[in-house]
Amino acid sequence: MSEQTPPQTDQLQRTPPPLTAPVMELVGISKHYQSRGSIFGGAGERVTALNQVSLDFRRGEIFGLVGESGSGKTTCGRLMVGLERADAGQLVLEGREITALRGKDLKDFRRKVQIIFQDPYQSLNPQLSILDSVAEPLITSQACPASEREGRVLATLKAVGLSPAEDFAYRFPHQLSGGQRQRVAIARAMIIEPRLLVADEPTSMLDASYSAQIFDILLQVREKFGTTIALITHSLAAARYLCDRIAVIYRGHLMELGQAEQVINRPRHPYTQALIDATPKFGDCGDVPRYNALLQPERQATTEEAGCVFFRRCARAHLTRCSRQAPTWRRLEDGDMVACHYADGAPDPGPEIESCPVPGL
Amino acid sequence: MSAKDQITVPTPPRRNPWRERLLDNWRVFHQNPLGRIGLILLVVFAVMAMVSVVPPLIDPMYHPMTGVDPEVMQSSAPSWRHWLGTDFMGRDILSQLLAGTRVAFMVGVSAAFMSIALGVSVGMVSGYLGGWTDIILMRLSEIIMVMPTLLVVLMLAALFGKLGIWTIVLMIAFFRWPGVARVIRAQTLSLKGRPFIDAARVAGASHTRIVFRHIMPNVLPLAFLYMTFRVTGAIIIEAALAFLGFGDPGTVSWGMMLQWVWKTGHMFQAPWWLLPPGLCISLLTLSFYMLGRAMDEVLDPRLRDQSR
Numbered sequence: 299m300s301e302q303t304p305p306q307t308d309q310l311q312r313t314p315p316p317l318t319a320p321v322m323e324l325v326g327i328s329k330h331y332q333s334r335g336s337i338f339g340g341a342g343e344r345v346t347a348l349n350q351v352s353l354d355f356r357r358g359e360i361f362g363l364v365g366e367s368g369s370g371k372t373t374c375g376r377l378m379v380g381l382e383r384a385d386a387g388q389l390v391l392e393g394r395e396i397t398a399l400r401g402k403d404l405k406d407f408r409r410k411v412q413i414i415f416q417d418p419y420q421s422l423n424p425q426l427s428i429l430d431s432v433a434e435p436l437i438t439s440q441a442c443p444a445s446e447r448e449g450r451v452l453a454t455l456k457a458v459g460l461s462p463a464e465d466f467a468y469r470f471p472h473q474l475s476g477g478q479r480q481r482v483a484i485a486r487a488m489i490i491e492p493r494l495l496v497a498d499e500p501t502s503m504l505d506a507s508y509s510a511q512i513f514d515i516l517l518q519v520r521e522k523f524g525t526t527i528a529l530i531t532h533s534l535a536a537a538r539y540l541c542d543r544i545a546v547i548y549r550g551h552l553m554e555l556g557q558a559e560q561v562i563n564r565p566r567h568p569y570t571q572a573l574i575d576a577t578p579k580f581g582d583c584g585d586v587p588r589y590n591a592l593l594q595p596e597r598q599a600t601t602e603e604a605g606c607v608f609f610r611r612c613a614r615a616h617l618t619r620c621s622r623q624a625p626t627w628r629r630l631e632d633g634d635m636v637a638c639h640y641a642d643g644a645p646d647p648g649p650e651i652e653s654c655p656v657p658g659l
Numbered sequence: 660m661s662a663k664d665q666i667t668v669p670t671p672p673r674r675n676p677w678r679e680r681l682l683d684n685w686r687v688f689h690q691n692p693l694g695r696i697g698l699i700l701l702v703v704f705a706v707m708a709m710v711s712v713v714p715p716l717i718d719p720m721y722h723p724m725t726g727v728d729p730e731v732m733q734s735s736a737p738s739w740r741h742w743l744g745t746d747f748m749g750r751d752i753l754s755q756l757l758a759g760t761r762v763a764f765m766v767g768v769s770a771a772f773m774s775i776a777l778g779v780s781v782g783m784v785s786g787y788l789g790g791w792t793d794i795i796l797m798r799l800s801e802i803i804m805v806m807p808t809l810l811v812v813l814m815l816a817a818l819f820g821k822l823g824i825w826t827i828v829l830m831i832a833f834f835r836w837p838g839v840a841r842v843i844r845a846q847t848l849s850l851k852g853r854p855f856i857d858a859a860r861v862a863g864a865s866h867t868r869i870v871f872r873h874i875m876p877n878v879l880p881l882a883f884l885y886m887t888f889r890v891t892g893a894i895i896i897e898a899a900l901a902f903l904g905f906g907d908p909g910t911v912s913w914g915m916m917l918q919w920v921w922k923t924g925h926m927f928q929a930p931w932w933l934l935p936p937g938l939c940i941s942l943l944t945l946s947f948y949m950l951g952r953a954m955d956e957v958l959d960p961r962l963r964d965q966s967r
Binding site for chain 1: 877
């Protein structure tokens with residue numbers, strides 16, 4: 299155990315202080331799902347969706363939450379908009395704890411945090427016209443008199459690139475394409491001008507051409523309203539294009555957090571490196587060194603509870619240390635955060651990695 | 660805004676989405692031969708029900724209950740004076756048939772409407788709330804569902820004597836809601852997990868608002884479909900009750916007419932008396948059934964001629 303190991307969570311010694319106060323903070327958030335056991339007793343399987351996750355979202359930034367399927371990133375997004383309750387930890391919105399809100403406070407919270415869902419074919423009520431769907435947050439929050447509602451809906455539809463807005467407003471979801479529906483979803487989220495917008499894989503159901511449009515709309519939204527956007531995605535390319543900072547999450551544990559450029563170009567954590575390597579590349583990449591981590595046959599974990607969560611698939615792991623001791627979530631010299639014993643300095647492909655070349659690449 | 664988007668929006672602005680929708684659905688409905696036949700039959704019966712008030716106005720002897728033709732006083736074959744003949748005491752069968760149509764509509768539609776209203780409310784609440792509410796409401800509905808409606812109503816009629824027509828309607832409604840509730844509950848359960856309900860929650864909608872604003876419009880089409888089938892059931896139950904002699908003695912229903920035929924021994928003597936009510940019961944229930952089948956097609960997305 300090295301002597302420079304910092305304390306477990308970062309919130310105690312947040313140095314240097316963030317440039318602007320965070321819009322939302324997650325402090326040691328944990329969430330477990332328990333599948334139901336059999337009727338003859340015996341608990342079901344316990345799944346950790348999030349484990350001790352601490353994040354902060356600064357005003358006006360686009361924050362990327364990246365991870366593979368089942369890594370807990372969607373759960374994190376649902377927690378942030380209040381669709382799920384955390385088992386442990388605190389959720390702080392603009393300095394106020396919001397973990398257990400009711401009544402008026404909850405309504406107030408709903409006005410400040412909105413979400414765009416992954417599947418635009420499922421997230422719009424098929425029986426409501428676009429006008430009704432988009433106006434819903436206005437109606438429930440009573441943000442404006444009924445007479446102004448239609449005008450605001452039309453203006454918002456225009457803002458997300460749906461024009462002529464008068465035409466779209468009176469249509470039903472089934473008459474729209476996927477990209478148009480996702481714009482409607484963005485309009486619904488943005489109509490009450492929330493402080494924080496959670497975008498849960500907003501383009502994974504769309505064609506590449508539509509994805510780019512949706513990204514541009516998100517950038518425009520940030521520009522126009524100064525909204526903080528939490529982009530949840532499995533695509534590092536999307537995260538790199540949009541985000542100011544990126545957090546990488548694996549099986550509910552934060553792996554790495556840092557400036558987008560830093561995380562993409564000089565990943566410190568082997569999992570981040572593996573994700574980058576897994577991205578398809580154009581051209582002749584015969585000489586691109588690839589970590590083999592995601593293709594690594596899973597190691598037998600001797601003491602999984604104690605060790606690093608990524609140990610079983612890690613290409614850089616050292617048996618003795620990584621299987622026994624979980625790495626702490628620590629701050630590096632440049633302010634980025636990482637959870638890996640061997641992350642100091644530039645990533646160094648050790649001998650273990652070179653010995654497992656990927657066949658055919 | 661790409662050119663591709665522009666191409667997909669060539670239609671002029673539509674000010675009334677509901678009308679558009681209705682027209683779309685009507686087109687699908689209209690293309691279905693069952694729907695067309697059913698609708699034509701239904702219109703014929705509706706006209707019959709409406710003109711049922713006319714015969715007694717022409718002459719008191721055409722009153723379905725009390726209008727006895729003093730020159731006949733027995734069952735007679737169709738004539739110019741009585742187009743469908745008369746019954747055993749000289750009452751006009753056509754005016755009875757017309758009055759019976761009105762009663763059949765009244766019983767069928769009101770019983771179906773009541774059972775649907777109850778079934779939809781219980782189903783939505785049960786499905787949305789889940790937990791103990793769900794368990795209690797569903798066990799209750801199962802208890803009622805396993806009771807044979809006709810038998811129970813017969814026993815009640817035997818216990819309490821002659822039942823009024825509205826009591827019969829209420830009882831039919833009471834025994835027919837559980838099926839609807841179960842279907843609506845299942846539908847609500849599947850809707851509850853859909854992202855647009857989550858979206859409504861994030862948009863700040865209360866539970867009441869989610870149930871009535873976001874879930875109900877999605878289950879109502881199904882409820883209307885069930886309503887057409889429930890109408891059929893209600894008409895048949897009322898006819899069966901009346902035929903067995905437990906109908907409302909103050910009203911003329913088709914089942915009542917059949918009972919009079921049978922009771923007075925005219926089953927094989929007076930086909931002009933036996934056939935019309937029998938045919939009417941069959942055709943009216945058939946028309947509602949066909950209407951339901953056609954609506955089924957309108958509601959089934961796989962059969963819909965639309966890009967989804």
